[in-house]
Amino acid sequence: MDVGITESAIKKVRNLMADEGFTTEKWFLRVGVKGGGCSGLTYTMDFDDTINEGDTVCETGTDVKIVVDMKSLLYIFGTVLDFSDGLNGKGFQFNNPNASRTCGCGESFSL
Numbered sequence: 001m002d003v004g005i006t007e008s009a010i011k012k013v014r015n016l017m018a019d020e021g022f023t024t025e026k027w028f029l030r031v032g033v034k035g036g037g038c039s040g041l042t043y044t045m046d047f048d049d050t051i052n053e054g055d056t057v058c059e060t061g062t063d064v065k066i067v068v069d070m071k072s073l074l075y076i077f078g079t080v081l082d083f084s085d086g087l088n089g090k091g092f093q094f095n096n097p098n099a100s101r102t103c104g105c106g107e108s109f110s111l
Contacts, residue, residue, distance in 0.1 A: 002058040003031060003066050003076055009083040009092060010064050022047055028057075028065035031081065032072035041075060043094050 005013070013029055030048040033041050051057065054070040068076065079096040 002056050002073060003068055003078075004058070004080040005029075005060050005064065005066060006080060006082045009081045010060065010062055012083040012092070013064050017047060020047065022049075024063040024065070028067050030067050030069075031076065032069055033075045043076075044072075045092065 014024070017024065017027060027047050027049050028051075030044075030046050032044040034044055036042045048067065051067055052069065056068050056070070056073055058066040058068060060066060066081070075098060076094070076096055078098065079094050082093045082095060084090065084093060
């Protein structure tokens, strides 16, 4: 598994795509990492319809595809994307086994 996704995150991604008028046949979730945030690296997520050379398409077992660029995959290999809408917080969470430190908001990390 390169990058995984939970059923609750899949449902939320589908809903967000539908809200934007995107279909899972053409569009996918691009997940990545960029410098910044209080812990040094920040997760990124966006919808995209172009797979670039060096991208990895992660199999989710569903119609929702996750694509990660080669550089980002080095930092998030084995990560599972989850979504929670409970009382303790709402939003996507990256459960990254490679992160040695994360910030309180869960949006940035360091190795």
